[in-house]
Each structure stands twice: as structure tokens, then as C-alpha cells.
Amino acid sequence: MLRKSLVGPLALAAAAALLLSGCVNNEEAPATGGGGGAGISVDEASVALLPDDIKEAGKLVIGTDANYPPNEYKDPNGKVIGWEIDLIDAMAAKLGLETEYKASQFDNIIPSIVGNKLDFGLSSFTDTVEREEKVDFINYYTAGVQWASTKGTDVDPNNACGLKVAVQSTTFQDTEEVPAKSDACVAAGKEPIEKLQFEAQDAAANAVALGQADAFSADSPVTLYAIAQNDDKLQAAGETFDEAPYGLPIAKDSELTEAIVSALEALIADGTYTEILDEWGVANGGLEEITINAASKG
The missing domain is CATH 3.40.190.10 (Periplasmic binding protein-like II)
Known part of the structure; x- marks a missing residue:
């Protein structure tokens, strides 16, 4: 920025x-x-x-x-x-x-x-x-919310039931966005999202790059920056949404x-x-x- x-x-x-x-x-x-x-x-x-x-x-x-x-x-x-x-x-x-x-x-x-x-x-x-x-x-x-996934995978933020999603602890993605998506999965009779919490955003991105998580969710400038710096390992998953x-x-x-x-x-x-x-x-x-x-x- x-x-x-x-x-x-x-x-x-x-x-x-x-x-x-x-x-x-x-x-x-x-x-x-x-x-x-x-x-x-x-x-x-x-x-x-x-x-x-x-x-x-x-x-x-x-x-x-x-x-x-x-x-x-x-x-x-x-x-x-x-x-x-x-x-x-x-x-x-x-x-x-x-x-x-x-x-x-x-x-x-x-x-x-x-x-x-x-x-x-x-x-x-x-x-x-x-x-x-x-x-x-x-x-x-x-800023909006933007997901990223491991390069070559197909992850839809609106259909992430059963996936492992990394987030930084106490952020909007941790406290509101991913829990709401997971609750919707359960309400629809599907597997919940497994939320992986990390103290730092770089650790959340690292988990996806290493294949330990299917995707991570963060604010759009943060996600796009991580992708730009690691485009051999990460890719955008879906479009930016929920601007605030x-x-x-x-x-x-x-x-x-x-x-x-x-x-x-x-x-x-x-x-x-x-x-x-x-x-x-x-x-x-x-x-x-x-x-x-x-x-x-x-």
C-alpha cells in the first residue's frame, strides 16, 4: 500500500x-x-x-x-x-x-x-x-474480503463446506465471515468448515502454500499482495466481496x-x-x- x-x-x-x-x-x-x-x-x-x-x-x-x-x-x-x-x-x-x-x-x-x-x-x-x-x-x-487457495486447486468461497480454511485470529474473517459460512454449511446438512487460526497472517498464508490448508481468507490488499509475492504457490479463489x-x-x-x-x-x-x-x-x-x-x- x-x-x-x-x-x-x-x-x-x-x-x-x-x-x-x-x-x-x-x-x-x-x-x-x-x-x-x-x-x-x-x-x-x-x-x-x-x-x-x-x-x-x-x-x-x-x-x-x-x-x-x-x-x-x-x-x-x-x-x-x-x-x-x-x-x-x-x-x-x-x-x-x-x-x-x-x-x-x-x-x-x-x-x-x-x-x-x-x-x-x-x-x-x-x-x-x-x-x-x-x-x-x-x-x-x-477493503473487501478475498480468498486464496493453493495453486492449481478449485476453491469456491461460497461452497467451502468440509474444507480447511486458514485465518488470522481475531480478524473479521476469524470471528464473523468463516464461522457464518460454516454455520450455513451445517444448516444445509453439509460438513462444517474447519477453521485454522493463526496469530499472524503470514502463517495463515504459509499454511496454504504448504498444503496444510485448502485456502485462507483475508482482506483484499493482504491476499492480493501474498499472491503477487508467491504466484507459484498461491492463486485467487473467487472474487473480492463484502467491502467494508x-x-x-x-x-x-x-x-x-x-x-x-x-x-x-x-x-x-x-x-x-x-x-x-x-x-x-x-x-x-x-x-x-x-x-x-x-x-x-x-
């Missing part, structure tokens, strides 16, 4: 190797951003909206589960990179701020926001009505929300937003306008 003078092809190649090696370590200490703020001019109108405590801190503390390439992941040196990282680094630069990414398990990020331990989260969160009961969402992208907004989870009625929205809209206006998405090959999900809590308003 995106890129300016950031990490470039070398990092992408390294990520491809990590995908099949399964050696990404997501338990390390906080890492600095990917560098997406380089060359970004400060937007004074957005800065004026910042809460005083954030101005004084000079940085944004952001929770992320960095194992979802190309959205957010770690390079071989443990640095957090990805198109979402570049986008938020650029947003922070518009606000004249630095970014500090704190490694966190996906399902711990929202509780940490509610507990005032993070300014907001960045981890390919699908904005849902249920999640909006705990936090607000600043919507910045739209990505959002930054942030505390309910946070004073920071308005400043972030303004900075993201400034990136859209000056073309940086589109440039970032284009450079990562994920422009199809780009938005023309930043919204709040799109799930409940949609």
Missing part, C-alpha cells in the same frame, strides 16, 4: 521471504515509523485543532499488530513498515508530529485505547457497529479526532494520499473523503 521515498522494492522482497519463512517477530519493543512523513509540509489549519497535550508530547502513540503485509509488518531489522504506516506517518507530518508504534496483539489494541494507553490504533481494523460501541473510527480506506471501511480506532469523542481527519483530508487534497496508495498498488480502495463511524451511518 503506498510509498514515497520509503522502503521500496528491497523491503517488499524481504517481506515476501518472511511470508513463507514465518519468522516475523511481533513481540518486540516499540518501533519507529516507516518514514512516510519525509518531505511532507505541515498543515497549520490541522495543527490548530490538536489538543494541547498532544502538541506538548510532539508525537502520536499508536498501537499496531504489525504482521499483516502489505498493510503493516516488520522488515528484517524489526522496523514497522507498510502502506498504512506510510499513510499515518504522512498524516502525523501534516500535524508536525512524530509517530511511535507500540507492538500489540490485535485484540488488545481497542482495550488499550479505552484505557488511555494509546492515542489510537492502526491495524487494518474493519469498522463495525459492534466495535463502535467501544471506540470511534476514522475511516480512511475500503477500514478505520483508525480512537477514544469516543476524542479531541484528537478532528485534527486527524483534517490532516488526512489535507493529504487527499495535495495528492499525497493517492500517491502513497499508488506506490503500494492498493489505490482501488482509496476514499475521496474521510468519514467517522461509517459502519453505523452506512
